[in-house]
Structures are given as C-alpha cells and as structure tokens.
Amino acid sequence: MSGEKSVSFPKSLKQAGLSMLSMMPMILAIVGLVGLFQSYITQQMLVSVFDGNAVHDTLVGTLAGMVAVGQAIVSYILGGELLEQGVSLYAVTAFVLAWVTLGVVQLPMEASVLGVGFTWRRNLLAFLSTILVSVVTVRVLELWR
Amino acid sequence: MSGTQRRPHWMGVRLLALVILLYLGLALSGSPGVLSALHKALGVLETLLPILAVVVIISGAINYFLNPKALAKHLGEESGIRGWMIALGAGVLSHGPMYAWYPVIAELRRHGMRDGLVAAFFYARAIKVPLLPMMVAYFGLDFTVLLTLLTLLAAWGQGLIMDGPLARRGAVRR
Numbered sequence: 615m616s617g618e619k620s621v622s623f624p625k626s627l628k629q630a631g632l633s634m635l636s637m638m639p640m641i642l643a644i645v646g647l648v649g650l651f652q653s654y655i656t657q658q659m660l661v662s663v664f665d666g667n668a669v670h671d672t673l674v675g676t677l678a679g680m681v682a683v684g685q686a687i688v689s690y691i692l693g694g695e696l697l698e699q700g701v702s703l704y705a706v707t708a709f710v711l712a713w714v715t716l717g718v719v720q721l722p723m724e725a726s727v728l729g730v731g732f733t734w735r736r737n738l739l740a741f742l743s744t745i746l747v748s749v750v751t752v753r754v755l756e757l758w759r
Numbered sequence: 760m761s762g763t764q765r766r767p768h769w770m771g772v773r774l775l776a777l778v779i780l781l782y783l784g785l786a787l788s789g790s791p792g793v794l795s796a797l798h799k800a801l802g803v804l805e806t807l808l809p810i811l812a813v814v815v816i817i818s819g820a821i822n823y824f825l826n827p828k829a830l831a832k833h834l835g836e837e838s839g840i841r842g843w844m845i846a847l848g849a850g851v852l853s854h855g856p857m858y859a860w861y862p863v864i865a866e867l868r869r870h871g872m873r874d875g876l877v878a879a880f881f882y883a884r885a886i887k888v889p890l891l892p893m894m895v896a897y898f899g900l901d902f903t904v905l906l907t908l909l910t911l912l913a914a915w916g917q918g919l920i921m922d923g924p925l926a927r928r929g930a931v932r933r
Contacts, residue, residue, distance in 0.1 A: 621822070621823070622823075623819065623820075623823045626819040626820070626822040626823040627815065627816065627819035628819075629819070629822060630815045630816075630818035630819040630822060630862075630866075631815050631819075633818070633862060634811060634814065634815050634818070634862060637771065637861075637862060638771075639771035639772045639774070639775040640770065640771025640774060640775070641771075641807070641811070641858065641859075642775050642778075642804075643771060643774040643775040643777070643778045644774075644858055645800050645803050645804050645807065646775070646778035646779070646781075646782065646800050647778055648799070648800060648803050649796040649797060649798070649799040649800025649801075649803065650778075650781065650782075650785075650796045650800075652796070652799045653792040653793075653795045653796035653799055654792050654796065686887050686890055687890055687893065690890065690893050690894055690897050690898075691897075693897065693898070694897040694898075697897075697898075703898075703902075706898075707902075707906065711885055711906070711910070714857075714884060714885040714887070715857075715881065715882050715884065715885045717857060717858075720856070720857060720858040722770055722771075722774055723771070723858050723861060724857075724858070724861060725770075726770045726771060727861040727862065727864075727865045728861060728864065728865060728868070728877075732874060732877075735921065735925055736874075736877070736878050736881065736917075736921070739878060739917045739920060739921065740878075740881070740882055740917065743882060743913040743914075743916065743917055746913065747906070747909045747910060747913050750909060751902065751905050751906050751909055754905055755901060755902060755905065758901060759901070
C-alpha cells in the first residue's frame with residue numbers, strides 16, 4: 615500500500631504527534647474520570663443492583679459494564695466474583711462484554727473524534743448486540759450443559 | 760488525524776476543566792477516595808502513554824504509506840471479504856483502551872474506511888487473545904468458545920447494519 619509520499623515520514627509523524635497533542639485534554643479528562651470510577655464504584659455497589667431476574671440482570675449487567683471502566687482483565691475477575699456471589703451468568707456475560715465494547719466515560723471523545731451520529735449508532739448497535747450475545751450465549755449453554 | 764483536527768478539541772478542554780473541578784471539589788470536601796482516584800488515574804496514564812506513542816507512529820505511517828486508492832481497495836467500498844477479515848482481525852489483535860484507537864480510526868475513515876468496518880473493528884475488540892486462558896479458567900471452555908464466536912458474528916452483523924439499513928437512510932458516512 616504505497617502512497618504518493620508528498621510529505622516525508624518525519625513530517626507525517628510530526629503531524630500525527632500534533633494531532634494527538636490536540637486530543638490530550640480529552641484523553642486526560644477520560645483518564646481522570648477512570649480514576650474516579652475505579653475509586654468510587656465498588657464491587658458491593660455493583661452486586662446490589664442485580665435481583666436474579668434474567669431480563670433485568672442482563673440489562674443491568676450491560677449498563678453496569680458501560681459505566682465501569684478499567685482493563686478487560688479486571689472485568690473477568692469482577693465477573694468471577696459476581697458469579698461467586700450468586701449473580702446470574704446472563705448479567706455477568708453482559709457485564710464482561712459491555713465493559714470492553716461500550717463506555718459512557720469515553721463517549722464524549724468518540725463523538726468528538728468520530729462524529730455524534732456515528733457514535734450514537736455504533737453504541738446503540740453495540741448495546742443491543744451485547745444483550746443479544748449474552749442471552750444467546752447463556753441460553754445455548756443451558757441447553758448444552 | 761487531519762490538519763483540521765490539530766486545534767485543541769474544545770469539548771475536551773471543557774471536560775478536562777470539569778474533571779479538575781470535580782477532583783478539587785472532592786478534595787476540598789474531604790472525600791477520602793480522591794487521593795486513591797488520583798493515584799489510579801496516574802497509573803492508567805502511565806499504562807496509556809506507551810500505547811499513545813504507538814498510536815502516533817501508526818497514524819504517521821498511515822499518513823505516509825497509504826493513499827486513498829490503496830485504502831479503498833483494502834477497507835473501502837470494494838474491499839469485500841478481505842475488508843471484513845482485516846477489520847475483525849485488527850479488532851481482536853489491538854491492545855489498549857478503545858479511546859486510544861480513535862485517532863487511527865479517524866485517519867482511516869478520512870481515507871475512505873467504511874463505517875461498517877469501523878463498527879466491526881470496535882466490537883471485535885471484546886475478544887482479548889492473551890486473556891482467553893483466564894476467561895476459560897473463570898467461566899469454562901464452552902462459554903469462552905461460544906462467546907468468542909458470537910462476538911465475532913455480532914461484530915460482523917453490526918458492520919452489515921451500519922453499511923446496510925443505516926447507510927441507505929443516509930445515516931452513515933460512506
């Protein structure tokens with residue numbers, strides 16, 4: 615995929631660096647919000663919102679995954695803990711999936727960089743997909759196991 | 760990362776100011792979690808900086824090596840099954856938080872990447888290859904295999920919808 619190379623590679627790098635620099639306020643803001651969420655949203659708070667109903671728990675799991683932030687590995691550990699505490703697999707699957715694919719905290723940046731319309735549609739599709747994938751996964755496993 | 764995007768994003772500046780005010784407010788009110796939050800945020804930033812450096816290099820390389828014709832062939836209207844494979848594969852293999860990839864994706868879209876492929880890329884990121892053994896340990900092999908397959912299918916399905924029904928209504932930039 616060779617290009618026309620109208621600019622040198624260092625100049626391309628400089629342009630990319632400057633562009634990244636212009637996004638730093640948004641990135642720093644998101645990092646700040648991530649810190650607040652990780653510090654103030656506890657596991658007990660997450661457990662308290664599930665009631666055992668599959669439909670309710672799948673929806674809440676998706677919403678909780680959207681709000682929670684951090685490395686994907688943390689979602690597996692938290693998901694395992696939630697299962698241990700009796701939260702349904704529907705909720706945990708939705709939670710783990712939404713953790714990585716959806717994010718309330720990063721929505722402003724996605725809208726700013728990729729456009730409001732695109733962001734709205736992509737996140738709506740991802741939200742519906744997360745619910746669908748979670749329900750189908752658990753239903754198939756229930757039949758399989 | 761086009762030249763028009765090099766001015767600071769005002770939404771970002773406003774949000775950053777809001778977050779700083781939030782930290783200051785929590786600190787002044789004596790909230791015990793604020794120092795921990797700051798510590799965690801700095802930890803996230805420390806992890807993120809090398810990833811952002813990689814993103815800058817990839818963006819620079821895209822600017823330098825790719826031309827719209829070549830990109831259209833691989834990720835544009837005519838990309839076909841190859842485009843889906845690239846988007847899904849790149850999503851599965853990409854590291855770091857989603858927002859670190861926005862600049863690269865913005866650059867690729869500017870060069871003609873289809874929105875359906877962007878949606879597929881972002882959703883395929885739910886599959887983390889290095890973490891699959893851990894998922895197996897926590898949730899079982901059958902769960903992991905099924906969830907991985909369904910996630911890939913969902914990513915592809917989202918892409919088809921973004922390029923299909925939504926695009927036909929003029930909702931998606933093509």
